[in-house]
Amino acid sequence: MPLPEGMDASEIKAKPRRKFSFRAPQQSYTVNDFELGKVLGVGSYSKVVRARKKDTGEVFALKIMDKRRVIKENKISNVKTERLVLDQLDHPGVVQLFFTFHDAHHLYLGLECCDGGELFYQIMKKGRLSVDETALYTAEIIEALEYIHGQGLIHRDLKPENILLTSDGHLKLADFGSTKMLKPLQDVFIQIEPEARTSTFIGTAEYVSPEVLTSHPLTIGADLWALGCIVYQMLEGKPPFRGTSEYITFQKVMAREFMMPPHFTPEAQDLVDHLLDLDPERRIAAVPMGYDALKAHPFFSRVKWSQLRELTPPRLA
Ligand code: ATP
Secondary structure (H helix, E strand, O other): OOOOOOOOHHHHOOOOOOOOOOOOOOOOOOHHHEEEEEEEEEOOOEEEEEEEEOOOOOEEEEEEEEHHHHHHOOOHHHHHHHHHHHHHOOOOOEOOEEEEEEOOOEEEEEEEOOOOEEHHHHHHHHOOOOHHHHHHHHHHHHHHHHHHHHOOEEOOOOOHHHEEEOOOOOEEEOOOOOOEEOOOOOOOOOOEOOOOOOOOOOOOHHHOOHHHHOOOOEOOHHHHHHHHHHHHHHHHOOOOOOOOOHHHHHHHHHHOOOOOOOOOOHHHHHHHHHHOOOOHHHOOOOOOOHHHHHHOOHHHOOOOHHHHHHOOOOOOO
């Protein structure tokens, strides 16, 4: 089967990356080069499996996408975006893409393997995270977000299912298929024209910001709103906005209708309150140099920002 229409081979060819021991720069891999292990996760148009390179023993997460399904579910642009975006990113808080290849029926992305699973499962298993655990995880997410926003990118589908843990317990952002690239790349604070209204929206109901629902211009504020929802979910065990249907969830989001749990510390309440501001421009960190203000928030008073990745992360459940 050829590549889906709109994709060319250069967009999905083997591309060994730095920090990876493959020698031949343009060597093409096949799925037979790998011993496939357990399924790490299933997405709407992909399956991700643990894969060991037979000759070197190196382990990857192989994201396998069925070409027919990619076409049928209209996900070609997601695949292209994820490939393009991951190729340009290099940060400890972002899942690394090492190579890509395709065969008759599938497209493959060779990703850094995050054996610790999804942040979602850590919250599920622990019920709620402590303030210290939440502060450390949030700090790692913030560092990664500051980096991707600095690259002129908005993730647009930030949620605990798309935040993965390494086996040693550090966090990595994943699933860049919905990412929006700001233009010009130098100015991350400019706004993007709203996209044409469609019956669906990009993102996930519980984490979508009010301005996205009302087709206002997209800014990095959309990711900061999602971050507010995730901080809340880590501390409370469930996201702030959840209805019995997507429609009801949207109503709650637009009305900013949520309950601040009394067990939240004043610092946690203040942080959530400032991230979940209905006005995206007033969200903490949504203005130039805003990340300094976010990092200086009292919720992070015990976080050593300069040593984040050297600190012992929360124990995996
Ligand atoms: P979605 O339906 O959310 O758009 P998708 O088809 O884009 O999904 P991903 O979200 O990238 O697929 O991956 C699906 C799941 O596979 C993730 O939620 C996660 O559990 C697992 N997964 C993805 N990448 C990795 C990785 N690098 N290491 C370990 N597990 C991973």
